[in-house]
Amino acid sequence: MDGAAKTQGHRFDPTILREYDIRGVVGKTLHPADATAIGRAFGSMVRRNGGKSVAVGYDGRLSSPMMEEALVEGLVASGVDVHRIGLGPTPMLYFAVYHLHTDGGIMLTGSHNPPDYNGFKMMMGHGPFFGADIQRLGEVAAAGDFTSGEGAVSKHDIIDDYASRLMRDYKGERQLKVVWDSGNGSGGPMVNEIGMRLASNHILLNVDVDGTFPNHHPDPTVPENLEQMIAAVKERNADLGIALDGDADRIGVVDGQGRILWGDQLMVILARAVLAERPGATIIADVKASQVLYDEIAKAGGVPLMWRTGHSLIKTKMKETGSPLAGEMSGHIFFADRYYGFDDALYAAIRLIEIIATGDKTLAELRDTLPETVNTPELRFPCSEERKFAVIDEVKEWLKSQPGMEVNTVDGVRVKTADGWWLLRASNTQDVLVARCESGDEAGLSRLKQALATALRAVGMEPPAL
Numbered sequence: 001m002d003g004a005a006k007t008q009g010h011r012f013d014p015t016i017l018r019e020y021d022i023r024g025v026v027g028k029t030l031h032p033a034d035a036t037a038i039g040r041a042f043g044s045m046v047r048r049n050g051g052k053s054v055a056v057g058y059d060g061r062l063s064s065p066m067m068e069e070a071l072v073e074g075l076v077a078s079g080v081d082v083h084r085i086g087l088g089p090t091p092m093l094y095f096a097v098y099h100l101h102t103d104g105g106i107m108l109t110g111s112h113n114p115p116d117y118n119g120f121k122m123m124m125g126h127g128p129f130f131g132a133d134i135q136r137l138g139e140v141a142a143a144g145d146f147t148s149g150e151g152a153v154s155k156h157d158i159i160d161d162y163a164s165r166l167m168r169d170y171k172g173e174r175q176l177k178v179v180w181d182s183g184n185g186s187g188g189p190m191v192n193e194i195g196m197r198l199a200s201n202h203i204l205l206n207v208d209v210d211g212t213f214p215n216h217h218p219d220p221t222v223p224e225n226l227e228q229m230i231a232a233v234k235e236r237n238a239d240l241g242i243a244l245d246g247d248a249d250r251i252g253v254v255d256g257q258g259r260i261l262w263g264d265q266l267m268v269i270l271a272r273a274v275l276a277e278r279p280g281a282t283i284i285a286d287v288k289a290s291q292v293l294y295d296e297i298a299k300a301g302g303v304p305l306m307w308r309t310g311h312s313l314i315k316t317k318m319k320e321t322g323s324p325l326a327g328e329m330s331g332h333i334f335f336a337d338r339y340y341g342f343d344d345a346l347y348a349a350i351r352l353i354e355i356i357a358t359g360d361k362t363l364a365e366l367r368d369t370l371p372e373t374v375n376t377p378e379l380r381f382p383c384s385e386e387r388k389f390a391v392i393d394e395v396k397e398w399l400k401s402q403p404g405m406e407v408n409t410v411d412g413v414r415v416k417t418a419d420g421w422w423l424l425r426a427s428n429t430q431d432v433l434v435a436r437c438e439s440g441d442e443a444g445l446s447r448l449k450q451a452l453a454t455a456l457r458a459v460g461m462e463p464p465a466l
Helices: 032-048 064-077 090-099 132-143 159-167 188-197 223-235 263-277 291-299 311-321 345-358 363-367 385-399 442-458
Strands: 003-006 022-025 053-058 081-087 104-108 117-124 145-148 153-155 177-181 201-205 240-244 251-255 282-286 303-307 325-327 333-335 379-382 406-408 413-417 420-426 432-439
Touching: 032 053, 032 064, 032 104, 032 117, 032 132, 032 145, 053 064, 053 090, 064 081, 064 104, 064 117, 081 090, 090 104, 090 117, 090 159, 090 345, 117 132, 132 145, 159 188, 159 345, 177 223, 188 201, 188 345, 201 223, 223 240, 223 251, 240 345, 251 345, 251 363, 263 282, 263 291, 263 325, 263 333, 263 345, 263 363, 282 291, 282 311, 291 303, 303 311, 311 325, 311 333, 333 345, 345 363, 385 413, 385 420, 385 432, 385 442, 413 442, 420 442, 432 442
Parallel strands: 053 081, 053 104, 081 153, 177 201, 177 240, 282 303, 282 325
Antiparallel strands: 003 145, 022 117, 104 117, 240 251, 325 333, 379 432, 406 413, 413 420, 420 432
16 A cells, blocks of 8 residues: 555665765665665655656666665665666666656666766656755655555666667768777667667777776776777777766767867867857856867857756756756766757767768867867865865955956856966865866966965965876
């Protein structure tokens, strides 16, 4: 019989309830009992929201099948029907929520974290489930305030449907040679599917799903993880290389010369194509992106919008503004143009291939149209959870007394000067501060580093090695 049931509460390790997802080390901070409690709490929230069904998928980590079983057990006990889609990338789970018309979704994935991690990314309806939602889930579990019932379980093979949707609007004409590196993550089977459908020559690396990640770590933002793909691009004289992270919601790209295109550089190329069809559209990027991106969006006839880092925050802002395209430096690319508005590295890859296959320039030539800058990598340095946000507030206050600076406070502080810009923000997921500087030349970059160091020392913080 359906209804509310006060049962014994379940308390999670406090480190696993993150801003954008739930994530921990299996056997240490995350256990099957946690997965069951997440299922019960999330299922209860779905039902109280008027829903009755949840789609569930999982990635290729060794712990994922066991954790998925425990998750489904909890969902069923809350009285929701569970649609299991099996092993696949995170964007396929997002697609399943639309395709199967469910009231929510949970993807069991450790994303790009080390092999012993696992976690949960969630959707409530068609929107992200994050921040206060995740904290509320923890409260529901702690109170044992669960609905009860006996949900039905069904299995769905949607790989063909998802691949067909990815390819539905593809307009490419010219055949390309593309190297794909799935990093032994859960996107591998989909790369096989796409490779068979695209009229191009595909070289596939590391497509076998293996949760030990034997070839390299599946994080395409780290240059050494792209070395195997870069070598293959050069050896095979390919047009471009595309790398996926562990659950295929983040993309890494190299051109035919083996040069890495960072998230903001890729966004310029994608934005130009979208704005050619949708002039005046708002294009969103996170606060870590190059000033070049914002300038190029404006030059292409768009309205650039700088927003807070975090895939859930970006998705929410896209819906608010009606933006057709958004992206982050980390490689999350969100298309609401011809698509659903969630981050999908496979779909972003297809749109990039389409741009090259329908145009008269190679990816390397498009990259060469971008202004050159010099910058630091993303600098992350320790700062306690209790102190990190206070540091940002103190720096904001100190900056009020400093002349000749344009300060953006949408996410931390991003300070624009005649030399370029520097950024300082608190991570939402770790006890660190994040900094970055960018200029048009080395002398300007040196002055920006000094300005950042001065600001940190002004509030009693020792700056990182810059």
